[in-house]
Amino acid sequence: MQPSRDQILTDFLAILRSLSDDWEYSGELNEKTCLIADMGLESLDIVVLGANVQAQYKQVLPFSEFFAEVGQRELPDITIGEWVDFIHEHLSAQPILESKEGVAA
Amino acid sequence: MKPRTVLIGLDGATFAVLNPLMQDGTMPFLQKFVASGTHALLRSTIPALTPPAWTSMMTGRSPGYHGIFNFFGKEAANSAHIRLLTSNDVGAETIWSYANRHDLRATVLNFPLTFPAPHIDGQVVAGGWMPWRQLRLGCYPPELYDRIKTLPGFNPREIAMDMAHEEKALEGVQQEEYEGWIELHTRRERHWFNVLRFLVENDPTDLITVLFDGVDKLQHLCWRFLDPVYAPTLTEAWEFRVRQQCVNYFAQLDGLIASIVELAGPDATIVMTSDHGFGPQVRTFFVNTWLQQHGYLAWADGEGPRPSETSVLGMKQVARHTYQLDWTRTQAYASMPGGNGIQIVRADADHPYGIPDTEYDELCAKLVAELQQIKDPETGEAVIAAAWRREEVFVGPYHDMAPDITLELQDGGLFSILASETIVSPRRPPTGTHAPDGIFIAGGPDIRRGVELPELSILDIAPLLLYSLDLPIPTDLEGQVPSEAIEPSRLIRQPVHKVTAEPKAAVVAPEVGFEDESGLDEEDEAELMRRLQALGYVE
Numbered sequence: 201m202q203p204s205r206d207q208i209l210t211d212f213l214a215i216l217r218s219l220s221d222d223w224e225y226s227g228e229l230n231e232k233t234c235l236i237a238d239m240g241l242e243s244l245d246i247v248v249l250g251a252n253v254q255a256q257y258k259q260v261l262p263f264s265e266f267f268a269e270v271g272q273r274e275l276p277d278i279t280i281g282e283w284v285d286f287i288h289e290h291l292s293a294q295p296i297l298e299s300k301e302g303v304a305a
Numbered sequence: 306m307k308p309r310t311v312l313i314g315l316d317g318a319t320f321a322v323l324n325p326l327m328q329d330g331t332m333p334f335l336q337k338f339v340a341s342g343t344h345a346l347l348r349s350t351i352p353a354l355t356p357p358a359w360t361s362m363m364t365g366r367s368p369g370y371h372g373i374f375n376f377f378g379k380e381a382a383n384s385a386h387i388r389l390l391t392s393n394d395v396g397a398e399t400i401w402s403y404a405n406r407h408d409l410r411a412t413v414l415n416f417p418l419t420f421p422a423p424h425i426d427g428q429v430v431a432g433g434w435m436p437w438r439q440l441r442l443g444c445y446p447p448e449l450y451d452r453i454k455t456l457p458g459f460n461p462r463e464i465a466m467d468m469a470h471e472e473k474a475l476e477g478v479q480q481e482e483y484e485g486w487i488e489l490h491t492r493r494e495r496h497w498f499n500v501l502r503f504l505v506e507n508d509p510t511d512l513i514t515v516l517f518d519g520v521d522k523l524q525h526l527c528w529r530f531l532d533p534v535y536a537p538t539l540t541e542a543w544e545f546r547v548r549q550q551c552v553n554y555f556a557q558l559d560g561l562i563a564s565i566v567e568l569a570g571p572d573a574t575i576v577m578t579s580d581h582g583f584g585p586q587v588r589t590f591f592v593n594t595w596l597q598q599h600g601y602l603a604w605a606d607g608e609g610p611r612p613s614e615t616s617v618l619g620m621k622q623v624a625r626h627t628y629q630l631d632w633t634r635t636q637a638y639a640s641m642p643g644g645n646g647i648q649i650v651r652a653d654a655d656h657p658y659g660i661p662d663t664e665y666d667e668l669c670a671k672l673v674a675e676l677q678q679i680k681d682p683e684t685g686e687a688v689i690a691a692a693w694r695r696e697e698v699f700v701g702p703y704h705d706m707a708p709d710i711t712l713e714l715q716d717g718g719l720f721s722i723l724a725s726e727t728i729v730s731p732r733r734p735p736t737g738t739h740a741p742d743g744i745f746i747a748g749g750p751d752i753r754r755g756v757e758l759p760e761l762s763i764l765d766i767a768p769l770l771l772y773s774l775d776l777p778i779p780t781d782l783e784g785q786v787p788s789e790a791i792e793p794s795r796l797i798r799q800p801v802h803k804v805t806a807e808p809k810a811a812v813v814a815p816e817v818g819f820e821d822e823s824g825l826d827e828e829d830e831a832e833l834m835r836r837l838q839a840l841g842y843v844e
Contacts, residue, residue: 242436249439252421269626271628
């Protein structure tokens with residue numbers, strides 16, 4: 201079943217909270233929080249987060265198109281709300297990404 | 306319990322650097338280990354690059370069969386979009402998965418293409434492009450991160466990737482920054498050793514694999530301080546200090562290797578390998594500039610990405626070519642740094658100005674011929690040593706995910722995808738770059754002593770590791786157990802046992818262009834395998 205936008209937001213905030221504890225980020229985490237400007241993430245962090253999202257939902261999402269659009273902005277950054285919108289818009293109901301090796305990831 | 310087999314990966318290690326360091330007493334343990342075991346050159350993959358090479362080492366399959374050609378991959382066969390490759394993209398079974406299926410457990414530390422961490426019976430701490438802020442996600446079992454973060458001195462910022470540091474490696478460091486940068490990598494290797502020791506002492510597995518990647522990073526940046534050929538060019542005090550820091554790194558590494566061998570105990574088989582060798586890169590070849598000047602590529606803004614643009618890996622680097630190229634006037638381009646691969650734009654609904662199928666072969670042949678004519682304007686030397694069409698070197702179900710043309714540069718280097726005023730520019734002083742011949746060193750009770758073998762293939766390592774674990778060798782592995790490295794008594798006691806590879810039913814590919822569309826029949830494949838054998842990549 202396709203997760204709701206609220207579920208996607210809840211999932212993503214949970215990941216960010218567990219990770220941000222590791223680098224002692226204590227700022228707010230809400231839909232307006234910017235991943236780079238507020239949380240201090242680096243561009244590669246966002247690329248890797250995208251890979252993790254695909255593994256989590258077992259779907260290939262068009263992140264490179266998304267990053268191409270973000271990369272052309274005057275200030276390349278993404279809010280948590282935008283991230284969630286992107287995932288919600290592109291997730292389909294049926295998981296299609298499996299580990300090719302046959303080992304669950 | 307003690308591990309039965311330990312693989313110590315030394316990314317980019319070359320005997321050209323190690324031999325002098327063994328001879329001058331910097332690496333006394335390695336010197337004794339080499340003398341008491343078996344060693345050989347180890348031929349890398351095409352391209353000689355970390356992701357395809359380690360993946361071939363850990364699967365026993367060539368890139369056309371495992372689908373990893375670079376750090377990045379195309380989203381689909383004819384897609385201009387690229388993405389960072391992950392463990393989910395590895396299309397062949399790894400030795401740790403295979404060991405699990407035979408009830409053996411494995412530990413996997415710091416290998417590329419292990420994020421997200423595979424759910425194996427054992428432990429994984431992912432390496433490669435693993436940002437330190439997300440190292441928790443690279444650990445399996447999930448609670449492993451909380452266990453290793455309590456280790457004395459543990460610092461995720463040092464053990465995983467911190468782009469603030471990586472940027473220096475990519476852009477070069479200032480004179481005063483070399484020593485701190487080398488010290489960081491010296492500490493980093495110790496962090497990985499501490500994790501390994503903790504796991505061996507608390508939850509040992511049958512197969513231990515660990516990768517030390519500082520060797521590659523030091524050699525990229527500090528080649529002239531390491532290669533004895535350039536020793537006469539070192540004249541200033543700071544240069545001698547940097548040289549000494551490099552030597553210290555290798556001395557520390559020697560100590561870590563000795564400690565790992567001691568931890569493993571006298572009954573373990575120890576294998577040390579590198580994914581590729583190293584040598585000096587004396588020039589930079591700006592491939593997209595050459596393509597532009599010869600009418601194959603056009604920048605949307607007329608200029609393209611300049612060397613002054615940040616080279617830090619991230620969103621922009623994954624995507625910028627999609628909007629910086631003029632797709633109505635581009636037939637060929639290189640979008641991925643590292644793999645020396647050129648893509649041809651094929652005509653389809655998304656690329657109406659691309660090359661029709663009927664003109665594809667002609668364009669590839671023309672490009673290959675013209676590329677091989679490029680000369681260094683200063684020396685007159687050919688810049689390109691070889692230009693391969695993908696069907697010449699990439700056999701397998703992922704063949705159409707490979708670049709259309711892959712280059713080997715004369716100096717072994719990696720081309721630049723940035724735009725430039727010139728096609729070729731000298732590198733003074735030279736930096737270090739990849740070379741095809743890596744290292745193989747093995748020791749243990751079943752390994753022959755004091756033997757130097759002819760060159761082995763990187764594809765031979767997976768069969769050897771499986772053999773050392775008393776496991777049968779699947780027939781679809783492309784290499785061979787190097788039986789000349791093994792004591793005859795062991796071979797009599799345990800002959801190499803091959804088993805028919807299991808059908809690929811368990812391997813499920815995503816629906817994004819990874820189907821077998823190679824269009825090769827058995828005869829074609831046999832011919833391609835013969836070519837690969839002739840090139841020395843397949844036994």
